[in-house]
Amino acid sequence: MRRAYGGMLSFEHDGVHHLLMIGGIGSKPVVQLSHSGYSELPSGRWRTNEHSMYNLSSRKWSNPSIIGQCIPPVSGFVIEKISNTRAVLFGGLETDGEAKVTITDNIYNIILEISVSTVFWQCVKKPETIDQWPMGRYLHGGAAIITGSNHPMLVISGGRDKDGVTLDDFWIFNIAQHSWIKLDVPHSVSKRLDHSLSVFIMSPSCVWILTVGGSLVTSPNIVMLTELVIDKGEWTVGDTFDTNGMKNEEYKKKYLQHLELGRKMWLEADYQKPRKGDTADIEQTVQALMKNLEEKEREAQFLHQQLEQNKTEKEHEIKRYSHLLQEKDRVEAEREQRYNSQLEEKEREHQDVLQEKNKELQEKDRELHQLQEAVHVYQQRALANDHWVINKDEVTLTKEELGRGSYAVVTVGIFRDLRVAVKSLHNIIISDYNLALFSREMSIASRVRHPNLVQFIGATKVDNPLILTELMSTSLNQELRRNRLTNQQILSIAQDVALGLNYLHLFKPQPIIHRDVSSPNVLLKPCTGAAGFEAKVADYGTAKLVQVDSTGTVMPGNVAYAAPEARDPDQHSPAMDVYSYSVLLMEMTLGSPPEMTMAEREVQAGSVSWSDMKSLIQIGINASPRARLTMAQVIESLKRINIFDTL
Incomplete structure (x- = not known):
C-alpha cells in the first residue's frame, strides 16, 4: 500500500542492494497481508506495520516473513541502521487491535x-x-x-507528546546496554518537531550532530551544529553553532583542529594494528573471528530462544482456545437444555390452558344446547298457538285493488263487516319450508302492537295465504306523486316512521328488521293534526318471508332504498333499515324518487337545502353501518330539527 510517515532501511546481501520499508500511514490497502497489521483511522486513512522489501537489481517488491515481538501498526517513529543486518527503532504512534492509539516509548531491535x-x-x-x-x-x-570504538548509539531529540506538546529534550541510547542518558543542549537544538538529525564523526571521541529543519524553527536556527564529546564512556556537550556561526572563522578553525586530531588518532590506531604475516596479526584476526563467531552464536541462541518462546506461546494459545471452545460448547449445551426445558414447560402450560378452554367450550356448548332446546320449545308453542289464523270463508275479496307487487296483490276485503286490506301471496312462495316460516312470522306479527305500525288482523293458512291488516287511506308514495309535502308534514311523517321502526328494532326476544323501508310501504291516514297525516309502517311482519325468491337468494328489497350490505345476509342488521329510512327522508325532502346507485344518492343528498335534515340524511346513508345512527338516536335528532332552517 502507498504510505508515508514510515521508515526505510538500506542493506546489501551477496552484492545486491535492498530497501526495506516499514509501517506508516496511507490509503486503504488493496490486499491485507496475513502477517501484517492494519488499522483504519477516523480520517479514512490506514495505519500499518507492513514490511515491503525492494530489490534494486530486479526492481521487484516482496514481503519478508516477520517473527518476534513486531511493533503494531505505527507511524511517526525513527528507525536507524546500526549495521548491515541490524537496526533500532524508537517511538511513534501505535494502534492496537482495538484501534486504540498509543504514543510509545519502546525501543525495538531489528x-x-x-x-x-x-x-x-x-x-x-x-x-x-x-x-x-x-x-x-x-x-x-x-x-x-x-564510532567504531564504542557500541552503537541512538540519538533522538524533540517530537510531540501525547498532549500534542512539542518536546524540548535530547537523549542518547546505548544500544548494547539498553540505557539512556539525557544531555543538556540549547532549546534551539532540541525543541523541534518533524525535523532530521545527521551525525558527522570527527574522531573516535568527538561527534558533530547536525539538526536540520522542523516546525517552530526560524533563521538562523534552521541548521544547528552541536558538538558531542565522549571521554571514558561519558558524553558531554561542547559548542553549538547556528547557521551564522558555521560561517565564522572560529568554526572553521575548530573544524580543522578536530579534523587533524581525528586523522592523527585514526592513523595511530591504524599504525598500531599488526602487519600482515605477523603473529600478532594472525592472533588478532583469530580473536576477531572468534569474537564475531561468539556474537553470531549469541544471536543464534537468542533467535532460538525467541522461536521456542513463540512456540510455547502458540501452544498455550492453542490450549486456551481449545479450552474456550470446550467452555463455549458446554455453555451452549446448557443453554439448549434450559431452552428445551422452557419449551417443555410452555407446552405443559399450553396443554393445561387447552384443557381448561375445552372444559369451558364444553360448558358453553351445553348451555347453548339448552338455549336451543328452549328456543325450539318456544317456537313449537308459537306455531301451535294459531290464534291469528282466520277461516278463509270469513274473508270476502272485492275488486277494489290497492296495489300489486312481484310477490303479492293487495285488495280491499270484508272481514266480519270490517273493511280491511287483504294481501294475497303468489304461488311462488308456497312450500313446506315457507309455510312453516310464514306461520312463525304471522305469530310474531300478531304480537306486534304500535300506533305507527299497520295493525295486523290475521291470516289464513289454506291454499294461498291471505294476510289481513287495517285499511289505510293512501301510501306515502302516492301522496308524493300528487303533492309536495311541507316541512311540517315531512317532519311529522319522519317521526311516525322512526317510532315504528324503533319499536321493531327493540322487539324481544329478537329485533325485527324490516328490510324494505320505502315510500310504498309507508301508509298514510288523514288526521286532525297540523301535519294532516298519521303515518304507519306496513309489511313489517312479512318482509323476511317475501324477500326469498325462487333461487333462494336474499334480495335487498327496493334497490333504490337498499343499503350496501343488503345483499350479504351475514351483514343484515337494524342499520340497513336506518339507511333505507334516510333515503326515504331524502325522497320526501326533495319531492323526487331516489337514484338507483349509492354514488348517485350521495350526490342527490348534497342537493338538500334543509340543512338540519341534510345532515341527518348524509349520516344515515354512510357506507359503513357502524357510522350510522340508531333509530333511537334518529328520534332524538328529529326533535331538534328546525322546520324553518332551509338554505
Missing part, C-alpha cells in the same frame, strides 16, 4: 536475516526500576552514532 527473507523483532520496554527514560513521542528526530 535483525535482518536476508538469506531466508526474515525480519526478527525484539522489543525493549522501559524497566519499572529505571527513571532515566524518554517519554513516548512521535515526529521526532533521530540518528545513529557509530
